Amino acid sequence: MSSAAGPSRRSQVTPFAVMEVLAEVARLRAAGRDVISLCAGEPGGGAPAAVSEAAARVHAERLPLGYTPALGITELRTAIAEHYRDWYGLELAPERVAVTTGSSGAFVLSFLAAFDHGDRVALARPGYPAYRNILASLGCEVLDLDCGPAERYQPSVDQLAEAHARTPIDGLVLASPANPTGTMVTHSELTAIADWCRAEGVRLISDEIYHGVTYPQPGAADPRGVCAAAVDDTAVVVSSFSKYWGMTGWRLGWAVLPEDLVRPVDALAGNVALCPPAPAQLAALAAFSDAALQECEGGVAEFARTRDLVLAQAPRLGWGSAAPADGAFYYYAELGQDQLRRWGDAPSYAAALLDATGVALTPGDDFDARAGSRHVRLSFAAGHDAVAEALERIITWQADAS
Numbered sequence: 237m238s239s240a241a242g243p244s245r246r247s248q249v250t251p252f253a254v255m256e257v258l259a260e261v262a263r264l265r266a267a268g269r270d271v272i273s274l275c276a277g278e279p280g281g282g283a284p285a286a287v288s289e290a291a292a293r294v295h296a297e298r299l300p301l302g303y304t305p306a307l308g309i310t311e312l313r314t315a316i317a318e319h320y321r322d323w324y325g326l327e328l329a330p331e332r333v334a335v336t337t338g339s340s341g342a343f344v345l346s347f348l349a350a351f352d353h354g355d356r357v358a359l360a361r362p363g364y365p366a367y368r369n370i371l372a373s374l375g376c377e378v379l380d381l382d383c384g385p386a387e388r389y390q391p392s393v394d395q396l397a398e399a400h401a402r403t404p405i406d407g408l409v410l411a412s413p414a415n416p417t418g419t420m421v422t423h424s425e426l427t428a429i430a431d432w433c434r435a436e437g438v439r440l441i442s443d444e445i446y447h448g449v450t451y452p453q454p455g456a457a458d459p460r461g462v463c464a465a466a467v468d469d470t471a472v473v474v475s476s477f478s479k480y481w482g483m484t485g486w487r488l489g490w491a492v493l494p495e496d497l498v499r500p501v502d503a504l505a506g507n508v509a510l511c512p513p514a515p516a517q518l519a520a521l522a523a524f525s526d527a528a529l530q531e532c533e534g535g536v537a538e539f540a541r542t543r544d545l546v547l548a549q550a551p552r553l554g555w556g557s558a559a560p561a562d563g564a565f566y567y568y569a570e571l572g573q574d575q576l577r578r579w580g581d582a583p584s585y586a587a588a589l590l591d592a593t594g595v596a597l598t599p600g601d602d603f604d605a606r607a608g609s610r611h612v613r614l615s616f617a618a619g620h621d622a623v624a625e626a627l628e629r630i631i632t633w634q635a636d637a638s
Contacts, residue, residue, distance in 0.1 A: 246372075246373045246374070246375065247373065249369040249372055249373055250365065250368075250369060252365055252366060252369070252602065253365075253598070253599065253601060253602040254275055254276060254598045254602055257275045257586070257590075257596055257598060258273070258275060258276055258596075260590065260596070261273045261275070261590075261596050264590070264594065269594050270594050271590075271594040271595075271596060272594060272595050272596070272618065272622050272623075272625060272626040272629070273596045273618060274595060274596060274597055274614050274615045274616070274618055274622075274623065274626055275596040275597055275598040275613075275615060276615060276617070277415060277479070277564070277565065277566065277615055277617060278478075278484045278615075278617055279479065279482035279484070279535060279539075279565070279617045280482075280617060280618045280619045280622070281482050281535050281538075281619075282482050282483075283481060283482055283483045283486065283519075283523075284481060284482070284522070284523065284527070284528035284531040284532060285527070285528075285531060286522040286523070286525050286527045286528040286531070287481070287483065287519050287520065287522045287523050287528060288519075289522070290518065290519040290521065290522035291515060291516075291518075291519035294515050294518045294519055295515070299518065301514045301515055302514065303510055303511050303514070304511040304512065304514050304517060305511065306502055306505040306506035306509075306510065306511055307333070307334040307335060307501070307502050307505055308333070308334065308335025308336075308490070308511070308512055308517055309335070309514075309517050309518070310330065311521055312335055312517050312520055312521055313330040313331070313333040313334075313335060314330040315520075315521055315524050316330070316333045316335070316490055317329065317330040317332075317333055318524070319524055320463065320465070320492070323447075323448075323460055323463075324460075324463045324465075324466050325466075326463060326465060326466050328465065328492065331498060332492055332493050332494075332495070332498060333490055333491075333492060333493075334490060334491045334492075334493055334498070334501050334502070334505065335488065335489075335490050335512045335517060336488075336489045336490055336491060336505070336509075336512055337487050337488070337489070337509050337512050337513065338476060338478065338487040338488065338489045339443070339445050339474050339475065339476035339478065339489035340366065340370075340489070341487075341489060341505075341508075341509060341512070342474045342475075342476075342489045342490060342491040343366065343367070343370055343441075343443075343474060344370055344508065345491065345501050345504050345505055345508065346441055346472045346474065346491055346493075346497070346501065347370055347371060347374055347376070347441075348374065348504050348508075349497045349500040349501045349504060350407060350439045350441065350472065350497060351371070351374065351376050351406060351407055351439070352406075353374070353375035353376070354375060354376070354377065355376050355377070355406035355407060356376070356377045356378075356379055356403060356404065356405050356406050356407075357371050357376050357377070357378055357379065357405070357406060357407035357408070357409060358378075358379040358380075358381055358391070358396065358399060358405050358407070358408045358409070359378060359379070359380060359381065359408075359409050360381050360383040360389065360390060360391050360410070360411070360414065361380040361381060361382055361383060361603075361604050361605075361606065362383070362389065362416055362417060362568070362600065362603035362604035362607075362608060362611070363409075363411065363414065363415070363416075363603060363604075364411060364414075364415045364416075364443070364603070365602050365603060367409050367443075376407075379399060379403075379405060380605075380606075381395055381396070381399065382606070383395075384607070385557055385559075388419050388560070389414060389417040389419040389559050390410075390412070390414065390419055390420075390421050390425070391408070391410065391429070392425075392429075393428050393429055393432045396408065396429070396432060396433075396438075397432065400436060400438070405436075405438050406438065406439065407438060407439040407440075407441060408429070408433055408438055408439070408440050408441065409441045409443065410426075410429065410440065410441070410442050410443065410464075411442075411443035411444075411446075412426070412442070412443075412444070412461060412462065412563075413446040413447075413449065413450060413461065413562060413563030413564040414443075414564070415446070415564060415566065415603075416559075416566050416568040416598075416600070416602075416603045416613040417559035417560075417561070417566065417568045418446075418559055418560070418561035418562055418563050418564040418565075418566050418567075418568070419559055419560060419561075419562055419563075420450065420461060420462075420562040420563050421462065422458075422462070423457055423458050423462045423467075426442075426462045426464060426467055427467045430464060430467045430468035430471060431468075433468070433471075434468055434470055439470070439471075439472070440464060440468060440470070440471040440472070441471070441472045441474065442463075442464035442465075442471055442472065442473050442474065443474050444461060444463060444464070444473055444474065444475045445474065445475050445476040445478065445479050445489070446461070446479050446480070446563050446564040447460050447461040447463070447475065447480065447563075448460045448461070448479075448480035448532065448536065449479055449480055449536055449539060449563055449564055449565060450536075450562065450563035451540050451543060451561070451562060451563060452562075461563065465492050469494055469495075470494045470496075471494065472491055472492070472493060472494065472497065473491065473492035474489065474490075474491050475489060475490055475491075475492075476488070476489035476490070477489065477516075477520055477523060479564070480532055480535075480536070481523050481528070481532055482532075482535060483516075483520070483523070486513070486516040486519070486520070487512075487513055487516060488512060488513065488516040488517065488520055538619065538620060539565050539616065539617070541620055542565070542616040542619065542620045542623050543561060543565070543567075543616060545616075545620060545623060545624060545627070546567050546614065546616055546623065546627070547561075547567075549627045549631070550567075550569075552627075552631050553569075553627070553630065553631060553634075554572055554574060554575075554634065555569040555570060555571055555572045555575070555612075556569060556570030556571060556572035556573070556610075557569065557570050558570070565615055565616050565617040566613050566614065566615055566616070567613070567614040567616065568600070568603075568611060568612075568613045568614075569611060569612060569614070570610050570611050571585060571610060571611065571612060574634075574638065575634065576610060578637065578638070581599075581609040581610065582599035582600050582601065582608070582609050582610060582611055582612050583599040583601060583609065585599075585612065586598070586599045586612060589630065589633065592633055592637075593629040593630065593632075593633045594629070595626045595629050595630055597612045597613065597614055598612065598613040598615070599611075599612060599613075600612055600613060
């Protein structure tokens with residue numbers, strides 16, 4: 237029973253801790269501190285030049301920026317559908333594309349359309365905390381699937397079947413590459429999971445916002461990642477312009493919807509947000525130009541170079557076991573006994589590190605309520621030089637503190 241004297245129960249979700257770390261970074265920088273932020277999944281290069289130039293033209297030509305259709309302008313929905321043909325060989329009707337206010341908007345709309353209050357939705361742990369918090373605020377029950385090093389941080393059909401046999405599951409949110417670990421599922425693994433979900437009546441939601449930011453082995457069958465829509469047309473695919481294109485603040489994402497969810501998401505979108513940001517939609521048409529894609533590939537090469545640096549310096553860091561980081565731009569690692577013995581847990585370690593060195597990391601609590609307090613996530617999206625300097629600061633500080 238709600239009370240006018242206080243907030244709703246559904247609003248009592250855990251804050252996204254990385255946002256609190258970012259607020260502290262901003263405070264320290266305002267006070268004149270030299271801070272290197274390795275806590276946010278935000279590419280340092282920003283949007284491709286072609287997109288920024290398109291945005292400038294939108295404003296210079298004083299184009300009318302009124303409401304657009306709830307699921308986005310036809311031109312952008314068509315461009316996204318063509319992107320799926322170019323990247324995945326997938327013929328996709330533009331009507332199945334819903335342009336949203338960031339991938340966050342796609343998750344809210346997809347969850348609202350796919351799940352009812354009380355439905356049980358499975359998530360890998362560690363994983364992106366907003367999945368859990370959005371689902372919880374919508375009244376869904378979240379089932380954590382413990383996915384550690386032995387599982388390569390990804391769920392399996394056996395794990396899902398065992399959980400489903402105990403209490404039926406209504407949905408699964410799968411991320412590949414995943415945040416915070418960067419691990420990916422193979423084509424055969426995703427196909428097996430999708431087949432199981434379809435057979436059991438479980439809705440698959442596939443988070444593919446890091447597609448393209450991948451580090452495949454030579455000859456890999458799916459170098460940018462496996463698209464769930466290519467193996468199951470009942471799955472929901474969520475993606476975004478934020479990561480591969482570096483357009484985090486433009487707040488533009490999308491969902492590829494199965495036929496049965498197009499109309500519900502359209503109705504929900506028109507009520508929840510009216511439409512995605514009009515200027516961002518018009519500018520994003522340039523994101524698929526040859527010049528923009530070439531620039532993005534250069535950014536991925538820089539991420540790869542920075543990832544190689546982090547992996548090369550890992551022995552000097554002296555942390556414990558780490559996820560393999562097949563994609564995205566994160567290094568998720570256990571701190572190891574020396575640091576845990578000295579600082580007690582990851583939040584204390586990260587707070588002391590930021591205070592002493594000006595290097596900001598994200599404690600693992602955000603991603604794993606059970607074991608995350610022993611882990612940290614280092615984002616190497618800030619770029620090679622910034623990460624190189626940050627690593628030297630961390631290594632020197634740890635040595636001096638020992």
